[in-house]
Amino acid sequence: MNDIVEKARQHFGKLVEEQLERVEQMKKAADWTDYSKLKPIIIGIAGGDGIGPYITKHAQTILEFLLKDEIANGKVTLRIIEGLTIENRAKNMKAIPDDVLVQLKECNVILKGPTHTPRKGDGWPNIESANVTMRRELDLFANVRPVKVPELGIDWMFFRENTEGAYVLGSKGINITDDLAIDFKVITEQGSDRIIRLAFDYAARNNINRVSVVTKANVVKATDGKFLAMAEKIAKEYPQVKWDDWYIDIATAKLVDPARQRDFKVFVAPNLYGDIITDEAAQIQGGVGTAGSANIGKQYAMFEAIHGTAPRMVEEGRAVYADPSSIIKAAALLLNHIGFNEKGRKLEMALDICAQFEAKMKITGRDNGATGEEYAKYIMETIQDPNLEQKWKSYQ
Ligand code: IPM
Ligand code: MG
Numbered sequence: 001m002n003d004i005v006e007k008a009r010q011h012f013g014k015l016v017e018e019q020l021e022r023v024e025q026m027k028k029a030a031d032w033t034d035y036s037k038l039k040p041i042i043i044g045i046a047g048g049d050g051i052g053p054y055i056t057k058h059a060q061t062i063l064e065f066l067l068k069d070e071i072a073n074g075k076v077t078l079r080i081i082e083g084l085t086i087e088n089r090a091k092n093m094k095a096i097p098d099d100v101l102v103q104l105k106e107c108n109v110i111l112k113g114p115t116h117t118p119r120k121g122d123g124w125p126n127i128e129s130a131n132v133t134m135r136r137e138l139d140l141f142a143n144v145r146p147v148k149v150p151e152l153g154i155d156w157m158f159f160r161e162n163t164e165g166a167y168v169l170g171s172k173g174i175n176i177t178d179d180l181a182i183d184f185k186v187i188t189e190q191g192s193d194r195i196i197r198l199a200f201d202y203a204a205r206n207n208i209n210r211v212s213v214v215t216k217a218n219v220v221k222a223t224d225g226k227f228l229a230m231a232e233k234i235a236k237e238y239p240q241v242k243w244d245d246w247y248i249d250i251a252t253a254k255l256v257d258p259a260r261q262r263d264f265k266v267f268v269a270p271n272l273y274g275d276i277i278t279d280e281a282a283q284i285q286g287g288v289g290t291a292g293s294a295n296i297g298k299q300y301a302m303f304e305a306i307h308g309t310a311p312r313m314v315e316e317g318r319a320v321y322a323d324p325s326s327i328i329k330a331a332a333l334l335l336n337h338i339g340f341n342e343k344g345r346k347l348e349m350a351l352d353i354c355a356q357f358e359a360k361m362k363i364t365g366r367d368n369g370a371t372g373e374e375y376a377k378y379i380m381e382t383i384q385d386p387n388l389e390q391k392w393k394s395y396q
Contacts, residue, residue: 044081115129141161160269160275292305292331
């Protein structure tokens with residue numbers, strides 16, 4: 001009995017040391033990258049697993065098309081990064097093999113296809129998720145996920161904390177005995193400060209008068225309590241932005257309440273709540289295949305689809321029919337982030353027109369729908385329409 005407790009104590013002690021060290025690193029974090037000063041801006045492209053390479057290829061084609069001049073004059077370089085596959089990760093027994101991590105860190109921004117997240121008993125070694133590792137290694141603390149449903153008046157922006165919460169020690173819990181398992185959740189002052197501030201800044205900059213903070217602070221008192229207390233403190237610096245706080249359960253319910261959903265604007269939440277609520281939001285928009293996700297840190301940023309690898313689609317030979325919208329939306333977020341806002345906006349307008357307004361073709365994930373390639377072509381044709389802006393406005 002004493003041995004067991006002592007072992008757990010040591011394990012916990014090590015985790016505390018690591019987390020205190022992480023706090024020190026956060027205090028020292030570099031300033032935001034200024035992309036206008038970089039030449040070239042290196043965009044890494046990692047296809048990932050399952051349908052990942054199929055859909056990422058289309059997003060790459062669209063980036064090459066939109067950045068033709070910048071690639072030609074050396075302002076932008078696209079770099080393909082192999083080796084983020086589950087096969088290679090399993091071979092190296094690492095969530096991100098060392099040489100792949102070095103390559104990723106040589107890029108400024110990354111477009112990433114979905115990567116298989118192993119779980120116990122699925123035939124792969126139960127290594128940590130590549131997403132979670134990348135977010136932590138590149139300190140991508142903000143997971144920014146926009147969701148829009150114009151016909152319902154929904155225009156939401158989610159700021160999900162991306163480097164701590166239930167995730168940071170998600171692979172470092174302890175099976176104390178066969179009867180007892182314990183996981184850990186971490187919230188820090190610095191980690192909460194930077195994500196909450198980003199959400200309030202975004203609201204203030206865009207004249208949005210509402211930030212909703214989502215926690216379960218009534219039950220999870222230390223960590224969620226801290227997150228909420230930080231929100232209270234930071235909100236005082238933004239007197240022009242109204243804010244409210246919600247518990248995750250009722251927030252989840254209100255998101256599907258037609259009487260209330262359009263009142264929400266900007267959300268900020270710890271990691272796991274943000275994970276869950278953004279899938280729900282994406283589903284309201286038309287499915288997780290339709291939402292893009294930006295993982296932003298001060299030095300690096302990574303853009304990805306919010307959905308998984310859909311292995312069944314690949315097994316059934318349907319990968320060419322996979323919807324590339326989510327990763328293409330991620331590419332639009334990438335363009336905005338590195339300063340090509342006009343190109344990003346065009347791509348976003350084209351995505352709206354193709355998916356929601358004009359919708360000349362539908363993606364069904366099966367052979368009764370368009371292929372990803374046909375759909376990407378449709379998007380590029382739409383971007384080239386000289387009346388793109390008017391067309392988009394006419395649907396608003
Ligand atoms: C997401 C995904 C990931 C997460 C998985 C794949 C680890 O669900 O990006 O939302 O939980 O963050
Ligand atoms: Mg998720």
